[in-house]
Amino acid sequence: MIKVLVSDGLSPEGVEILHKEGIVTDVHTTMSRDELISCIHEYEGLIVRSATKVDADVIEAGKRLRVIGRAGTGLDNIDLSAASKRGIVVMNTPGANTITTAEHALSMMLALSRNIPQANASMKQHKWERKKFEGVELSGKTLGIIGMGRVGSEVAKRAMKGFNMRVIAYDPYISTELAAKMEIELVELDRLFRESDYISLHAALTPDTRHLLNAKTLAQVKKGVRIINCARGEMIDEQALYEAIQSGHVAGAALDVFEEEPPPPHSPLIALENVICTPHLGASTKEAQINVSIAIAEQFVKFLKQGIPFSAANFPFIPPESASYLLPFLSLSEKLGSFVSQWSEGHMEEVQIQLTGEILKHETSSIPVAVLKGLLDPITSSNVNFVNAPIIAKERGIHVVESKISSSEDYASLITVTLKTDKKTYSVAGTILGKKELKLVRVDHLHVEADLQGYMLIHVNKDIPGMIGKIGTILGDAGINIAGMQLGREKPGGTAISILTVDDYVPEEVLARLRQIPEMQVVKLIKI
Secondary structure, three states, X not given: OOEEXXXXXXXXXXXXXXXXXXXXXXXXXXXXXXXXXXXXXXXXXXXXXXXXXXXXXXXXXXXXXXEEEEOOXXXXXXXXXXXXXXXXXXXXXXXXXXXXXHHHHHHHHHHHHHOHHHHHHHHHOOOOOOOOOOXXXXXXXXXXXXXXXXXXXXXXXXXXXXXXXXXXXXXXXXXXXXXXXXXXXXXXXXXXXXXXXXXXXXXXXXXXXXXXXXXXXXXXXXXXXXXXXXXXXXXXXXXXXXXXXXXOOXXXXXEOOOOOOOOOOOOHHHHOOXXXXXXXXXXXXXHHHHHHHHHHHHHHHHHHHHOOOOOEOOOOOOOHHXXXXXXXXXHHHHHHHHHHHHHOOOOEEEEEEEEEEHHHHOOOOHHHHHHXXXXXXXXXXXXXXXXXXXXXXXXXXXXXXEEEEOOOOOOOEEEEEEEEEOXXXXXXXXXXXXXXXXXXXXXXXXXXXXXXXXXXEEEEXXXXXXXXXXXXXXXXXXXXXXXXXXXXXXXXXXXXXXXXXXXXXXXXXHHHHHHOOOOEEEEEEEEO
């Protein structure tokens, strides 16, 4: 029985999806932190919004936790590092509330420009103050966007096409080619400050973006600028913004998010007449609430039932359209990693992962992670999975090198894993044939075609007549049945390899007898 806890509000549509898939879903939205810690050990999954703080203590208490999901975009209320070390997948729903948040940012920009909240409040007091609330137009103005992710991109599109604004942007993580395609100009931050009539924040909260707008940077902005923040409150030093507005250098601000939520009573910034505020409503539309609830529920079902993580913050991205193609290669990669780990001897120093052929047409960042999981599984007592494998490899000092080659002469796609230890270098290669058949096609320099499954008894020996008979006799005397056999050799009379798939575990004493055959060089039992 799979159990999921929902500790923040989730639309009924999302809960219903979980129920229909047989996932027991408990909804408790008023729990204290201590109550959450006391019960989280019962659940494989936890779904939150922004209210629940999933810190290291909560994660440590969640002994059965496999996945934490945020029905929304931000993850600053989840200790991502602690979850990753425990091997817990952390998901969010970055696309489900994109349009809603972008529309809210533009609504805030319009309201700020035309003094709509202030004029409305005046009218409610039976006043008629047309001159007092004179506004400014958006048309022809320069909008500076910090962070050109999903929301920033949608804001830019609507500002240009809907309001005839010039858009410049700062985002060190997108290319100039993509910016050109979006018809925006990428600029450095200091230029954005100098030229923008409006600045809208849409970046993620990181150590670099925390208090991005502070006393120093606000002194650099164009006089009369208006600032909109529908991203993260901590990106603005609120005291510095208060002082900049008070001095007249900044004309006003529209804030949906705050350093502390809810803000403290009698906040001087909120009290300013040319600051308009909403209580974190960026994603608060009926459509968005339903969308994020459905999205996180569907992601939980795919992960808890099929092991497929989508929109995971600590797991390599697998595009939904490529999932059916990539999943067999993930399995192949994991098995190759496991094989070479058991094949090798000595302390691991470096693993080289080479991808060749048609697989390069897809997003392949998950492949090296799968290799590392397989590599580490046989040698660690901890729970190694796709989330914490890179962390464990780094802690063990294993250097990871990735390379890509556009085409292969022999196979449509090929994955090669080379492991360097303090004793020797080992290499294996694999591919997928036919209807998703996982094949080992090379062990070191020896070519062979073997299924990657079950108990694999590997022999490397001098290629002489009678070797297969000797091996078979020893196994037969021990009552070990051979289910399959694949052979390969470098040349007649040279080095040969045989891979026997056997039904049961081969005891050490039987392996010792095989090693006593004079022409035998290596004998290994590998479990895949």
